[in-house]
Structure formats: structure tokens, C-alpha cells
Amino acid sequence: MSQDSFSTRRQLSVDGRSLTYFSLPALGERFDIGKLPYSMKILLENLLRHEDGGVTVGKEHIEAVAKWDAKAEPDTEIAFMPARVVLQDFTGVPCVVDLAAMRDAVSRLGGSPKQINPLIPSELVIDHSVQVDVFGRADALDLNGKIEFERNMERYSFLRWGQKAFDNFKVVPPNTGIVHQVNLENLARVVVERDVDGESLAFPDTVFGTDSHTTMINGIGVLGWGVGGIEAEAAMLGQPSSMLIPQVVGFKLLGQLPEGTTATDLVLTVTQMLRKLGVVGKFVEFFGDGLQHLPLADRATIANMAPEYGATCGIFPIDAESLNYLRLSGRSASQIALVEAYAKAQGLWHEPGAPEASYSTTLELDLGDVKPSLAGPKRPQDRVLLVDVKQNYRDNLGPLTVNRDKRSPDVSAFVAEGGGAAVGNESLHKGIADISINQQNVRLKDGAVVIAAITSCTNTSNPAVMLGAGLLARNAARLGLKAKPWVKTSLGPGSLVVTDYLRKAGVLADLEQLGFFVVGYGCTTCIGNSGPLPTEVSAGIATGDLVVASVLSGNRNFEGRVHPEVKMNYLASPPLVVAYAIAGTVDIDLSRDPLGQSTDGKDVFLRDIWPSNKEIGDVISATVGPELFAQNYADVFKGDTRWNTIASPEGESFAWESSSTYIKNPPYFDGMSMSVGTIDDIHGARVLGLFGDSITTDHISPAGNIKKDSPAGRFLIERGVQPADFNSYGSRRGNDDVMVRGTFANIRIKNLMFGGEEGGNTLYFKADTAPEKLSIYDAAMKYKADGVPLVVLAGKEYGTGSSRDWAAKGTNLLGVKAVIAESFERIHRSNLVGMGVLPLLFNDGENAQTLGLDGSETFDVTGLRDGESKRATVTAHRKDGSTVSFEVKVMLLTPKEVEYFRHGGILHYVLRQLAAKKAA
Structure with missing residues (x-):
């Protein structure tokens, strides 16, 4: 229990029971904390509750947050301890693999396997493994589920072992929902009641998640963010997370959304604004009178995309709408009473018109100014107004077609000639392909939408956009409109609740009529599990060298992510996904051009079938109720017959199978001793x-x-795995042999040593021989055999995107000692530190190009002084004997990170700490 230097321990009476809490108003009698942002108050309470005399939290840390200077640059380290951890299976399996490996390692160091055990609630939701193999038919859900279990039996058996072997670890089985939606609808406590040292303690629910979109839970007032699996494992094992006291950006919302706009349009607008401002490493907090017009689901949509706008979190306060959602989602009356009483007692409750907090900087948006939007074709922050999508597509087409040998170099001239879906001069027989599909002869052209997916946590948690899509589908079906035959359609609801309310509203059948059958409960297309395109479509793309598109209701559209054959990807609301499936192309202005013709031959426009806000609201009121949540979450951890019949091993330590290509004991702890480096x-x-x-x-x-001719593909084939059974990189993250071969293997990555050529290759240099072009993995292994360390040079926003720890683990295993970049995304920088890879920052205005570096040089990094120096000198030696020297910033941001790095990484640090305790 906390030392409580400031005498803030108080009692809270709720429903006749007395709970201890650490009172912020009591601390406010000593410090002026009235204008602290909501998120800073959560951090402050966390410090009060964990004060331990300075071992982790001292009086000075509490005072630093209580006296927070909104304008100051972050320079004060504090320790944060989340209340729980939530994981998904792509990032969760390697977490459990690491924990199993740590049990073996701690035993070798003289400790006990039981020391490696989650100390806080840790819940894993299996949602990333289902792929859209089957679509457009009533049995798609069942068949995809069957294929999923066949592919992932080893992984699921391993997770069932973990569920039995570890305390405080639960697994939500497949076909339940997407992790962030399950977290919002069921797992989140908002306020936690927990027995600590024999005392009932109440405190804010806070969470780390091994997925960057953990921030979705910020929508209900829970402070949490995505971390790499490495940092999550440390938190699970009771280690505090070191962080700098952040700046907080206030985002003021006014008014309400106009007719015809959605929460998706709003979040794409917010993302663009915040990316432009620059909020990496900062908290974002939403406030203003516009909150009262934002349903909880809309708030969660905005919070979800914090990684896309670059912030650590995007949080909303607890208010009456939060309680409404807790009631709607079937939380108990006693839990709701606790949330309300605690939030009001702590000054965490928000009322319309309340005084504004102090912020580091503020932005303002009138919701009435939001317009229908998409984002793309390759970044979520690149918002495009619906009216501009056609031109955006055409502007981006040129750079993707310059290598077409039979096309004129004046691509823009051909773009101008295009009409409808046709782009390019058909007489050249490029940019088109005639195919036969579903007993129809059709012409595929550049801009064809080949994937239309209602998917991902961002939007499938939101009844307004999901029912909006259903109502639009109903209106379209009644007029005889259909999806184009070349479009792969899919519906991946975020939870079982969504399917129930779509069915109850009578619109599930309408979605199915347009091809949107439920394909599974998981991230599907948004994570890259879009499955294969129909053979005819795939062949047509290759024949015509086509630049085709996807439209998905996801949060990520990075190059090579959605599907390797699809070069343009647009994020859109679920209703717009349906509309583009009907149109069949992005080379169309949906604000002006007809979607198609009705059965009586009349043009049908998007405005003709778009449901009104009132219509959507009425259907929500009539269909979405607590009973749907109660029945679907009654046995959330139980699973179906498939799950419960999986055989799994017993025992405290995992019995590794040397033949497994899914689960392998990783090499991170090989040869590890108690000596610190x-x-x-x-x-x-x-x-x-x-x-x-x-x-x-x-x-x-x-x-x-996984391409069959890639290093990972060749490795699997050598071990008897057929290409049809490769599964995905994400599903094989439990095997380091596969994953290290997949590092930097994205088909769209461009190593500038080749002038922009795509593919995961590099040049291998050896003295007195010509450089050799090799895959990055093969070159790294040659360098490792030569005893040569490696560095990576990069530009801005290095490591943007998902919180996957394998981006750092693979980098480490390839032998990379440092990454020198113009800027890092927060989570990836932290992951690199956690794996013992040094992040270094170019000075402002400098990069490899300005310094004349082409990758042929050898590099020295000097002046590190065992991590004590904040600056280092890099010297690049050219073959002709000349040198280039430049200064870089050492991105070990806190003393704790320096300590982790000396140990070789955060997990090595934790292992030594635990082994030392056992030895003592």
C-alpha cells in the first residue's frame, strides 16, 4: 500500500460498502490541481497509489505532476502502472511465447518458473487470425472458422496451455469479436474495485494493450494506450512503465454533425488536423459542448484512431453518456454506481459548461463543418473529400503506371481521356482486362474496386454507421442495385452483438443481398487477412497490369497491407463501402455520378439511397438494447465446441516441439548470465x-x-510446409525463424540503395569485391558471419503503425545495433529500446540525403559513454577514404531506459531482477 506522504487516503461509500481511495481533492488542498487535464489527474492518482518512498514513485514525482506546466517540454520521468493488460493473438502469442521462454530462463538463473506469472489481469482476445477465404455466401462464417482452426491449431493449443499455466490470464476464444470492441463492450471496468493487502481499493481503470488501437477505450474515459509486447510483458510481471510527463493537447468540439455525415468522416477530419499539428508522444484530450452531441460509440471511433493521428492517447472524460453506455452494454447496477460515485468524488466527472482545463495547446472543430470523406490511397491521415476521390485516384495513378512499357510517358493525357471506370487508352491494351466471373463477361479497368470490406474495430463498434450501411443496402436492394461481380465483399462485425442488432433491424438480409455476408468476427481485411482474390480477378490484374483499389471501413491502409495485388486503398465509412461496391470503381464522383441503374432503367444516385440521421437514430433506439450484450457476453471466455476440444499440454513449463513452425523457444535469453553489460x-x-x-x-x-520465393517461404517449404498452408506472418509470430526472415520483407518497401525499387533487398558489401544484391535476411546473415554490426538509416515517422514488437525483435535478430532516423513513432522507439537496438535521431534539417550518404559507407557511432550521453557522433567512412561526421541525439529518454539497455533489453532486466529475488 502507498506511503501516502500527502495524507490523501479517504473512504468512499457506495451501495452500503466502504472503499478506500486516494483523493485528488485532498491533494488539491496542497496544490492547485483544479485545471489539470482529465488525463493528468489519472496519472496523478496512479502515482499517489503507488508511492513507495522513491524506489519507483517518490514525493517529488507526485509534486511534479501536481505542479504540471502545460507549456514545458517533457523532461521529468515518472512511473506508470496500468491496472490491467489486454492482448490480441497476433501480438499476444509472442507475448506468451516470451513468458514461457522466461520460465525456462529464470530456472537456469536459479529462480522458479512460478515467478513468471502475470500479477495484474491480462486478457487475450483471439481476433486477428480469421481470414476472408470464403465470401459472398451464407456459409462463409462457418467455413472461414473451420479453415481458421485448421490453420492455427498449434497456436490455439499453445494459448490453451497458457490459460491453464498462468494465473491472471484469460483468453477470449475465436468468433467472439475484435479485441477493442470486446474491451469496450465487456472487459473495461472504468473504475476498478480490487482487494489490495486486505483492503478494498477503488481506482481508475487503466490499461496497456499489445495493439496500437487500445486507445479506443479512451472513449469511455479509461486511460490506456498501445505498447509493444515487450513492454506489456514487463507490466504483466509488475514492472512500472517509465515515461516522461507528457504535454496534453486539448481538442475542443463544438456543435453537432450535419445530415449525411458519419463518425468516420469526423475521425478522418480529426486525424488530418492532429497529424498536421504534430502530436507524437503527446496526450490528446477532447472537451467542449460538442461532447453532449457525441454518442459513446462516436467517441470510441475518434479515440480508436489515436495511432493514426500520432498521439499516445485520445481521451474523453467520464460523464452521463459514459453511464448510458455502461447501462446499454449490460454492466451491473453496482458497477455503474461505483463509476459515478468515484468519478464525482475525484473531480473526474464532466458536466456540459464546466470550466476548461489548461492545455499545452488547443485545436477547435465545429462538428457542423465536417464533410463526407475518405482517406487514401495509402495513409490514414491523407483525408480526401468524397467529391474529390475521383481526382485523387487519378492524381495517384500516374506514379503507379510509369513502368508500363507500352504506355506513353504522358500518363496524364490518358487519364484525361478516361470515362467512367476506364482510365487509359484502351487501344494500347494496357490498364484493362476482359474476364469472365460468376457467369458474366466483364471488363476490369484501372480503378476497379476489387475489395469492399466492412471491417475493423474503428467502425464496427458504432451502431450508427453499421445500421447506416444496412439501411443503405436495403434502399439499394429495393431499387435492384447490386455489387459489381469483380468486388470481393465482406462483413466482419466487431462483435456478436452487431450481428444481432443488424438481424433485429431486418437489414442483415439486405446486406447479404448485396454480397455482404458475415465472414468472421475479427480484423480480417484491416490487418491484411483479406484472403485471396477470385482467380479470375487476380489473373485480370496481372494481365492488364492494373492499378486496382480496395475500400474498407478500417483504420490502416498502408502500402502492401490490405492485399499484395491492390495498390490503392481507401478508408471509408461502412455505408460508403457498400456504395463503392455497387459502383465498382473509385474513378467516380459519388456526389454527382450515378451509382447505377434501377430495375426500371433510371439512374440511381448516392443521395437517393442514403438514410437520414433520424432514420438511423430511430432504428438504433428500436434495436440496440442491454439484452443483446447480456446474452452475447454471458460466457465470453467459454468458447465453442471447436475451441473446447483442442488438446493442449500441461505443466508449469511449456514442452517445446522442435518440429513446430508456429511456436519456438526464442533465442533472446541464450547464454544469459546475471552479469549486466x-x-x-x-x-x-x-x-x-x-x-x-x-x-x-x-x-x-x-x-x-508470405511469398513462396521469400526467405520465410523458402524456410517453410524446406520444412515440408506447402504454400497453401503458409498462413500469414502475423500468425507465425511465435516462431523467430520465420519472423526474422520476414523482417523488412514487405513487397512495397523501398530501399533507396536501389533508387526506389520495391522489395526487401539490399546490397551486401565485402572488402575488395563488388557489392552483391541479396535479400535483407540473407545479407544480414552474411554480415553476422563476418562479425560486422549493422545500422538502418531512415527518414521521418520511422515505425509508424501497429505496435508489433516483431518490428523491433526482427531488427535485433538481424544484427542491427542502431537505427538513425529523422523521427520515430512512440511505440516503435520504445520497442527498439526494449530489444536493445539503439534509436538515434538526426539533427533537424539533416538526413542521409543532405549528408550525401548512399548506404555504401561504413559507420562508427562514438561518444555514447555507457548511455550517459544525450548526444553521439556518427562518422561515415567512404570507399575513397573521405569521411562525413554528424551529431545525433541518443533516444534513450529516461534513466530507466538506459538501465534496460545496459541489460540488453527490458525482459533481460526483469529476468535478472526476479532471479536475484529468488537467490536472496
Whole structure:
């Protein structure tokens, strides 16, 4: 229990029971905390509750937050302890693999396997493994589920072992829902009641998640964010997370959304505004009178996309709407009473018209100014007004077609000639392909929408856009409109509740009539599990060298993520996904051009079938109720027959199978002793990759398709795995042999050592021989055999995207000692530190290009002084004997990170701490 230096322990009476809490108003008698942002108050309570005399939290840390200077640059370290951890299976399986490996390692160091055990509630939701193999038919859900279990039996058996072996660890089985929606609808406590040292304690629900979109839970007032699996494991094992006291950006919302706009349009607008401002490493907090017009689901949609706008979190306060949602989602009356009483007692309750907090900076948006929008074709922050999509597509087409050998170099001239879906001069027989599909002869053209997917946590949690899509489908079906035959349609609801209310509203059948059958309960297309395109469509794309598109209601559309054959990807609301499926192309202005013709031959426009806000609201009121949540979450951890008949091993330690290509004991702890290392200078390093801006974690560690001629594909084939059974990189994250071969293997990554050529290759340099072009993995292994360390050079926003720890693990296992970039995304920088890879920052205005670096040099990094220095010197040695020296910032941001790095990473630090306790 906390030392409570400021005497803030108080009693709270709720429903006749007395709970202890650490009172912020009591602290407010000593410090002026009245204008602290909501999120800072959560951090402050966390410190009060964990004060331990300075071992982790001291009086000075509490005072630093209580006296928070909104304008100050972050420079004060504090420790944050989340109340729980939530995981999904792509990132969760490697977490459990690491925990199993740590049980073996701690035993070798003299400890006990039982020391490796989650100390806080840790819940894993299996939602990333289902693929859209079957679509457009009533049995798609069942068949995809069957294929999912066949593919992932080893992984699921392993997770069932973990569920039995570890305390405080639960698994939500497949076909339940998407992790963030399940978290919002069921797992979130908002306020926690927990027995601590024999005392009933109440405190805010806070969470770390191994998925960057954990921030969705911020919509209901729960402070949480995505972390890499490495940091999550440390939290599970009781380690505090080191962070700098952040700046907080206030985002003021006014008014209400106009007719014809959706929460998706709003969040794409917010994302664009915040990306432009620059909020990496900052908290974002939403306030203003516009909150009273935002349903909880809309708030969750905005909070979900915090990774896309770059913030650590995007949080909303607790208010009456929060309680309404807790009632709607079937939470108990006693839990709702606790949330209300605690929030009001702590000054965490929001009322319309309340005084505004102090913020580091503020933005303002009148919701009435929001317009229908999409984002694309390759970044979620690149918002495009619906009226501009056709031109956006055409503007982006040119750069993607310059290598068509039979096309005129004046691509823009051909673009101008295009009409409807036709782009390009058909007489050249490029940009078109005639195919036969579903007993129809059709012409595929550039801009064809080949994937239309209602998917992902961002929007499938929101009844307004889901029922809006259903009502639009009903209106379209009544007029005889259909999806184009080349469009792969799919509906991946975020939870079983969604299917129930779609069915109850009578619109599920209408969606099915347009091809949108339920394909599974998981991330599907948004994570890259779009499955194969129909053979005829795939062949047509290859024949015509087509630039085709996807439209999905997801949050990510990075290059190579959705499908390897689809070069343009647009994020859109679920109703617009249906509309584009009907249109069959993005080379159309849906605000002006007809979607198609009705059965009586009349043009039908989008405005003719778009449901009104009132119509959607009336259907929500009539169909979405607590009973749907209660029945679907009654046995959320139980699972179906498929899940419960999976055989799994017993025992405290996992029995590793050497033949497994899914689960393997990783090499991170091989040869580890109790001795702590030092942070040494780097000498003679070669460049593994020279990259530009916006290299995402998808580029570094792909989640989707494994090519059979890639290093990972060849490895699997050598072990008897047929290409049809490759599954995905994401599903094989429990095997380091596969994943290290997949690092930097994205088909769209561009190593600038080749002038922009796509693919995961590099140049291997050896003295007195010509450089050799190899896959990045093969080159890295040669360098490792040569005893040569490696570095990566990159531009801005390195590591944008998902919180996958494999982007750092793979980098480490390839032998990369440092990454030098113009800027890092928050989670990936932290992951690199956690895996012992040094992040270094170019000075402002400098990068590889300005310094004349082409990747052929050797590099020295000096002046690290065992991590004590904040600056280092990099010297690049050219073959002609000349050198280039430049200064970089060492991105070890806190003393704790320096300590982790000396240990070789955060998990090594934790292991040594635990082993030392056992030895003592």
C-alpha cells in the first residue's frame, strides 16, 4: 500500500460498502490541481497509489505532476502502472511465447518458473487470425472458422496451455469479436474495485494493450494506450512503465454533425488536423459542448484512431453518456454506481459548461463543418473529400503506371481521356482486362474496386454507421442495385452483438443481398487477412497490369497491407463501402455520378439511397438494447465446441516441439548470465537499409502474405510446409525463424540503395569485391558471419503503425545495433529500446540525403559513454577514404531506459531482477 506522504487516503461509500481511495481533492488542498487535464489527474492518482518512498514513485514525482506546466517540454520521468493488460493473438502469442521462454530462463538463473506469472489481469482476445477465404455466401462464417482452426491449431493449443499455466490470464476464444470492441463492450471496468493487502481499493481503470488501437477505450474515459509486447510483458510481471510527463493537447468540439455525415468522416477530419499539428508522444484530450452531441460509440471511433493521428492517447472524460453506455452494454447496477460515485468524488466527472482545463495547446472543430470523406490511397491521415476521390485516384495513378512499357510517358493525357471506370487508352491494351466471373463477361479497368470490406474495430463498434450501411443496402436492394461481380465483399462485425442488432433491424438480409455476408468476427481485411482474390480477378490484374483499389471501413491502409495485388486503398465509412461496391470503381464522383441503374432503367444516385440521421437514430433506439450484450457476453471466455476440444499440454513449463513452425523457444535469453553489460560505441557498421519517410511497422514486419520465393517461404517449404498452408506472418509470430526472415520483407518497401525499387533487398558489401544484391535476411546473415554490426538509416515517422514488437525483435535478430532516423513513432522507439537496438535521431534539417550518404559507407557511432550521453557522433567512412561526421541525439529518454539497455533489453532486466529475488 502507498506511503501516502500527502495524507490523501479517504473512504468512499457506495451501495452500503466502504472503499478506500486516494483523493485528488485532498491533494488539491496542497496544490492547485483544479485545471489539470482529465488525463493528468489519472496519472496523478496512479502515482499517489503507488508511492513507495522513491524506489519507483517518490514525493517529488507526485509534486511534479501536481505542479504540471502545460507549456514545458517533457523532461521529468515518472512511473506508470496500468491496472490491467489486454492482448490480441497476433501480438499476444509472442507475448506468451516470451513468458514461457522466461520460465525456462529464470530456472537456469536459479529462480522458479512460478515467478513468471502475470500479477495484474491480462486478457487475450483471439481476433486477428480469421481470414476472408470464403465470401459472398451464407456459409462463409462457418467455413472461414473451420479453415481458421485448421490453420492455427498449434497456436490455439499453445494459448490453451497458457490459460491453464498462468494465473491472471484469460483468453477470449475465436468468433467472439475484435479485441477493442470486446474491451469496450465487456472487459473495461472504468473504475476498478480490487482487494489490495486486505483492503478494498477503488481506482481508475487503466490499461496497456499489445495493439496500437487500445486507445479506443479512451472513449469511455479509461486511460490506456498501445505498447509493444515487450513492454506489456514487463507490466504483466509488475514492472512500472517509465515515461516522461507528457504535454496534453486539448481538442475542443463544438456543435453537432450535419445530415449525411458519419463518425468516420469526423475521425478522418480529426486525424488530418492532429497529424498536421504534430502530436507524437503527446496526450490528446477532447472537451467542449460538442461532447453532449457525441454518442459513446462516436467517441470510441475518434479515440480508436489515436495511432493514426500520432498521439499516445485520445481521451474523453467520464460523464452521463459514459453511464448510458455502461447501462446499454449490460454492466451491473453496482458497477455503474461505483463509476459515478468515484468519478464525482475525484473531480473526474464532466458536466456540459464546466470550466476548461489548461492545455499545452488547443485545436477547435465545429462538428457542423465536417464533410463526407475518405482517406487514401495509402495513409490514414491523407483525408480526401468524397467529391474529390475521383481526382485523387487519378492524381495517384500516374506514379503507379510509369513502368508500363507500352504506355506513353504522358500518363496524364490518358487519364484525361478516361470515362467512367476506364482510365487509359484502351487501344494500347494496357490498364484493362476482359474476364469472365460468376457467369458474366466483364471488363476490369484501372480503378476497379476489387475489395469492399466492412471491417475493423474503428467502425464496427458504432451502431450508427453499421445500421447506416444496412439501411443503405436495403434502399439499394429495393431499387435492384447490386455489387459489381469483380468486388470481393465482406462483413466482419466487431462483435456478436452487431450481428444481432443488424438481424433485429431486418437489414442483415439486405446486406447479404448485396454480397455482404458475415465472414468472421475479427480484423480480417484491416490487418491484411483479406484472403485471396477470385482467380479470375487476380489473373485480370496481372494481365492488364492494373492499378486496382480496395475500400474498407478500417483504420490502416498502408502500402502492401490490405492485399499484395491492390495498390490503392481507401478508408471509408461502412455505408460508403457498400456504395463503392455497387459502383465498382473509385474513378467516380459519388456526389454527382450515378451509382447505377434501377430495375426500371433510371439512374440511381448516392443521395437517393442514403438514410437520414433520424432514420438511423430511430432504428438504433428500436434495436440496440442491454439484452443483446447480456446474452452475447454471458460466457465470453467459454468458447465453442471447436475451441473446447483442442488438446493442449500441461505443466508449469511449456514442452517445446522442435518440429513446430508456429511456436519456438526464442533465442533472446541464450547464454544469459546475471552479469549486466555496458552500452558501447559501435565501429565498422554497414547499412542494412536506407529508407525514406513513413516506413511503417508493416514495412518492417509484415503481417500478411508470405511469398513462396521469400526467405520465410523458402524456410517453410524446406520444412515440408506447402504454400497453401503458409498462413500469414502475423500468425507465425511465435516462431523467430520465420519472423526474422520476414523482417523488412514487405513487397512495397523501398530501399533507396536501389533508387526506389520495391522489395526487401539490399546490397551486401565485402572488402575488395563488388557489392552483391541479396535479400535483407540473407545479407544480414552474411554480415553476422563476418562479425560486422549493422545500422538502418531512415527518414521521418520511422515505425509508424501497429505496435508489433516483431518490428523491433526482427531488427535485433538481424544484427542491427542502431537505427538513425529523422523521427520515430512512440511505440516503435520504445520497442527498439526494449530489444536493445539503439534509436538515434538526426539533427533537424539533416538526413542521409543532405549528408550525401548512399548506404555504401561504413559507420562508427562514438561518444555514447555507457548511455550517459544525450548526444553521439556518427562518422561515415567512404570507399575513397573521405569521411562525413554528424551529431545525433541518443533516444534513450529516461534513466530507466538506459538501465534496460545496459541489460540488453527490458525482459533481460526483469529476468535478472526476479532471479536475484529468488537467490536472496
